Amino acid sequence: MASQFQASLQAHNGVDAAHTATRNELLIATWPEETPEELPIEAFFYNASLGGLLNAQSLRHAYALKTSLRLPIVRVDFSVADRNIFSLREADQVDGWDVAAELNARYNDLTYECAGQAAYYCNGVLARMVGYGAGFHSWNPNPSSKTAVSFSFWRRDMKMTHAVYGGAAEQGFVFRQAEYYGTQGIYPLVLLCSFPYDGGTSIRADKGCGDTPGYFPVTSRPCSQQGINTVAAWSAHYFSQPVEGAKRFYHQCGFESDQEGFALSLLSRVDPQAELPSHQHNEVLIDTWPQNSQALPIEAFIYIYDQSRMLAGLAGAQFIQKDYYRENRIAVPVVSVAFRTGGANIFSYHPSDQAISY
Numbered sequence: 001m002a003s004q005f006q007a008s009l010q011a012h013n014g015v016d017a018a019h020t021a022t023r024n025e026l027l028i029a030t031w032p033e034e035t036p037e038e039l040p041i042e043a044f045f046y047n048a049s050l051g052g053l054l055n056a057q058s059l060r061h062a063y064a065l066k067t068s069l070r071l072p073i074v075r076v077d078f079s080v081a082d083r084n085i086f087s088l089r090e091a092d093q094v095d096g097w098d099v100a101a102e103l104n105a106r107y108n109d110l111t112y113e114c115a116g117q118a119a120y121y122c123n124g125v126l127a128r129m130v131g132y133g134a135g136f137h138s139w140n141p142n143p144s145s146k147t148a149v150s151f152s153f154w155r156r157d158m159k160m161t162h163a164v165y166g167g168a169a170e171q172g173f174v175f176r177q178a179e180y181y182g183t184q185g186i187y188p189l190v191l192l193c194s195f196p197y198d199g200g201t202s203i204r205a206d207k208g209c210g211d212t213p214g215y216f217p218v219t220s221r222p223c224s225q226q227g228i229n230t231v232a233a234w235s236a237h238y239f240s241q242p243v244e245g246a247k248r249f250y251h252q253c254g255f256e257s258d259q260e261g262f263a264l265s266l267l268s269r270v271d272p273q274a275e276l277p278s279h280q281h282n283e284v285l286i287d288t289w290p291q292n293s294q295a296l297p298i299e300a301f302i303y304i305y306d307q308s309r310m311l312a313g314l315a316g317a318q319f320i321q322k323d324y325y326r327e328n329r330i331a332v333p334v335v336s337v338a339f340r341t342g343g344a345n346i347f348s349y350h351p352s353d354q355a356i357s358y
Contacts, residue, residue, distance in 0.1 A: 037067040045086075048077040051357045053331070057095035058351050096333035096349035099300050103335065103347040106177065110157050114179065118262035120191060121178045124155040125347075126284065127302065129169035130320070137327065138320045139173060139296060141288040147201055147208035148192050148285035151175070159272050161339050163304055164198070164281045170304055170313030171320065173332075175286075176297035187295040190287045193222065193254040194265035196234070197272070198279035200250045208285045215250040223253040224261070234268045249279045257284075294328050300335040303353075306342070318355035331358040 031039060044060045046052035056073050064070050073092045076085055106123045114122035128151045130138040141149050152164060163169050175189070182188030193209035195201070201208030204220070211220040219226070219237070228234050234253070241248035255261035265282065272280045289296065301321045303313030317334045325331055334353045338346050 036063065037069060041071060043072045043074040043088075045074040045076050048075050049079065053092055053358050054351060054354060054356075056092075057097075061095060061097050096300075096335065096351070096354070099333050100335050100347040100349040103174065103300065104345040107154060107346060108156050108344055110155065112263040112266065113259055116259065117179070118191075118257060118259045119155075119266065120153060120257075120262060120284070123177065124153050126151045126175040126177075126286075127154050127163070127172055128152075128174075129164050129172035132171065132316045132319045132323075137292065137323060139298060139324065140291050143291060145202075147204070148287050149289075150201055150208070151284050151286055152281045153194070153266070153284050155266070156344060158266070158269055158282060160281065161273070162277070162280075162307060163337070163339075165278050167277075167304065167307045167309075170307070170309050171302065171316030173301050173320065174299050174335075176299045180297055185295055186297045187289050187293055189289060189297070191257040191262075192285045192287055193257055194262050194282070194284045195252060195254045196238075196265050196268040196282055197252065197275060198249050198281055199252065199254055199283045200246070201283060201285060203250070204254075207287070209254050212250040215247070220251050220253060223255050223264075226253055228253055229260075229264070231264060231267050231270075234264065235270065238268070243276060246276065246279060249276075292327070294330070298324070298332050300333050300347075302335050302337050302347075305336040305338040305348075306340045314353060318353070322355045325356050325358070331356060 041063070044056045044063075046056040053073070053075075060071060060073060072088055075087045075089055075092060077087070078085055103125055106125055109123035111123060112119050114120075120126060128149065132138045152160075154160060163172070176186075178189070178191060180186050181190075192207060199208070200212060203214065204210050204212050209222060211217050223229065223234060226237070228237055238248055238252050241251040255265040265284075269282060301317045301324070303317040304310065305313075307313075314334070314336075321332060321334050333349055334355065336348050336350065336353065338348070342348070
């Protein structure tokens, strides 16, 4: 048997170059489908010249669901000069299901402290809803804005039923947690301040963290400048203005981004559904970053699944995913968000949602 196999290899290499470059073929007897965990599978692989990483990840995921075994994914590149065609890349091992599971874990982690740092260092999900289209990149800050970049902090205890503006925004992206900022080649992002509800930050002073000059120039200053340092004090200040005309949102004071201040901004969201739908979301501001940065901690592109414009949101997320891959050659998954129907696990990954074959 060994001599015959050796002869088949020699025959394959002994014909003309055109045939030698094609694959040979082996036939192996079938095996029982009921026990895939008994197969000697060493790894799943993909051909670097053809793409296929997404398919390899899908195969591995299906195998893991059946066997509870997680195997590595190996990259095969037949063009390398040194003939070491197999390589294992850390980035290939993280798939969209992993990303969705990580987002759900952080969404359900309700602690207010991360080793002495604010909650956003290790839990919750920092999400930004954006527009998309030709002529700009959705992950860039608005170059003409004097305000820092607006995000929301999503967590199960925030009691959110939609993203921002009453569900009018359909697509966006999420950042990894702040413990990674300034490490592993990631840009050193800085979270500046936090508002329990929509802070109307586009009209506020001090990059959006200060007062609202045209409305309440004194009483909308940061909470620390007004001695507001408890949930009760913040609530009394906030509810001193009516909900009509969005006055209380412009009147609210913002908290600083330290552990205590950020915790107060989360604890102050007592009954979001009693507020105007367009202003129910919380708002945190992250200082601007350079245009066209390749060092952003983008974890996923997202769309809101359980709302009327779901298909528009998916199309938007796919557009941004393709644009980001075209500009940076970085594959970031599209993940769906189901605030109303997802229960505790609102994030989910679906291969059919992906717009790139990588």
